[in-house]
Amino acid sequence: GQSLEQPSEVTAVEGAIVQINCTYQTSGFYGLSWYQQHDGGAPTFLSYNALDGLEETGRFSSFLSRSDSYGYLLLQELQMKDSASYFCAVTQYSSASKIIFGSGTRLSIRP
Amino acid sequence: EAGVAQSPRYKIIEKRQSVAFWCNPISGHATLYWYQQILGQGPKLLIQFQNNGVVDDSQLPKDRFSAERLKGVDSTLKIQPAKLEDSAVYLCASSLGPGQGGPNTEAFFGQGTRLTVV
Numbered sequence: 001g002q003s004l005e006q007p008s009e010v011t012a013v014e015g016a017i018v019q020i021n022c023t024y025q026t027s028g029f030y031g032l033s034w035y036q037q038h039d040g041g042a043p044t045f046l047s048y049n050a051l052d053g054l055e056e057t058g059r060f061s062s063f064l065s066r067s068d069s070y071g072y073l074l075l076q077e078l079q080m081k082d083s084a085s086y087f088c089a090v091t092q093y094s095s096a097s098k099i100i101f102g103s104g105t106r107l108s109i110r111p
Numbered sequence: 112e113a114g115v116a117q118s119p120r121y122k123i124i125e126k127r128q129s130v131a132f133w134c135n136p137i138s139g140h141a142t143l144y145w146y147q148q149i150l151g152q153g154p155k156l157l158i159q160f161q162n163n164g165v166v167d168d169s170q171l172p173k174d175r176f177s178a179e180r181l182k183g184v185d186s187t188l189k190i191q192p193a194k195l196e197d198s199a200v201y202l203c204a205s206s207l208g209p210g211q212g213g214p215n216t217e218a219f220f221g222q223g224t225r226l227t228v229v
Contacts, residue, residue: 099206
């Protein structure tokens with residue numbers, strides 16, 4: 001089986017930096033990805049890490065430590081539009097290449 | 112390029128009725144997923160197709176849910192009979208791989224169908 005853990009809620013101030021952590025347990029781990037979902041919207045892809053280290057894409061960065069089964073999403077220069085739910089997801093490669101999602105972190109941004 | 116198309120956007124049915132959802136993935140994407148997302152939770156994988164074959168349906172309640180992917184393109188997900196706990200958003204997604212650049216690393220989602228069972 002597999003499990004992913006992430007905080008259910010995080011609150012931050014506009015312009016600040018926030019980190020959303022994710023720990024996972026799974027067999028056949030291939031990589032960790034992050035998705036953003038606004039209320040009523042579809043999940044949209046943010047980033048993917050297959051190797052240890054930090055990947056930066058604009059204001060968003062994602063980190064992976066395979067030895068610790070841990071990753072995080074770092075959001076800088078927070079904007080009100082960043083208020084959304086953020087999901088970590090593992091790509092699990094066994095008989096099929098599956099993408100399994102965590103329960104999500106609801107990020108609220110205060111002015 | 113066109114995204115993943117789903118219909119209908121909303122559906123309200125009574126328990127014990129049947130319902131079907133349709134999905135057209137991004138052209139050329141071999142992998143198609145159906146996820147169920149209950150309010151406040153993450154998407155739960157129900158079934159995964161690669162081309163027109165099922166590669167994973169371990170989380171699909173097979174006594175009431177069925178799905179098919181015709182000719183490796185469009186897909187339909189059916190619930191018969193529906194229960195109150197089936198109220199959720201049903202998301203269809205597609206991926207390019209695996210096989211073309213490695214395992215699936217990015218899923219593209221449709222807008223979903225919000226199902227309410229009363």
